[in-house]
Amino acid sequence: MLHLIDTLISKNSSGDPLLAGAAGLRVLGGQSSCVVSGSTSICGNAPIDVDGPFLLEDPATVCGCFADITGDGVINGGDLGIVLSSWGAAAASGVGDVNHDGVVSSIDLALVLSAWGPCN
Ligand SMILES: [Ca+2]
Structure with missing residues (x-):
């Protein structure tokens, strides 16, 4: 580690x-x-x-731009879907864990929604 x-x-x-x-x-x-x-x-x-x-x-x-989970340069429904489908303890890949705390939660959901649109 x-x-x-x-x-x-x-x-x-x-x-x-x-x-x-x-x-x-x-x-x-x-x-x-x-x-x-x-x-x-x-x-x-x-x-x-x-x-x-x-x-x-x-x-x-x-x-x-961690809310851009799909890596396409835009935070949109695709990223939202990944957060919702990854809810709970983060997988080893960390997918959906936007704030990197080990859990996919309402915090990650809020980060995706507040950053909606093109990555800055
Ligand atoms: Ca998280």
Whole structure:
């Protein structure tokens, strides 16, 4: 298990010549295989910060359009359907767990609804 505590991961890029993939953190295991905590910040990496499942403990910060579960650039009914069909303890893949707390709950539902529309 990887446990990132009080770590700054920023200003990295991946892909050559075209930006591609996650330049901050790439998790290949299940959601419990990576825990991000403390004052850790993973933001400002290009083209995206993180790929793969992870658990996020307050007050750590990870940037990304996590409500876009389908990865099509838009938060819409497809993402809503995944949250509703994944309700309860999150699967190892973390699918539907928008806030990365290990549970697919009303918090994730609220995050999808409040971010409805194009990813920013
Ligand atoms: Ca959640």
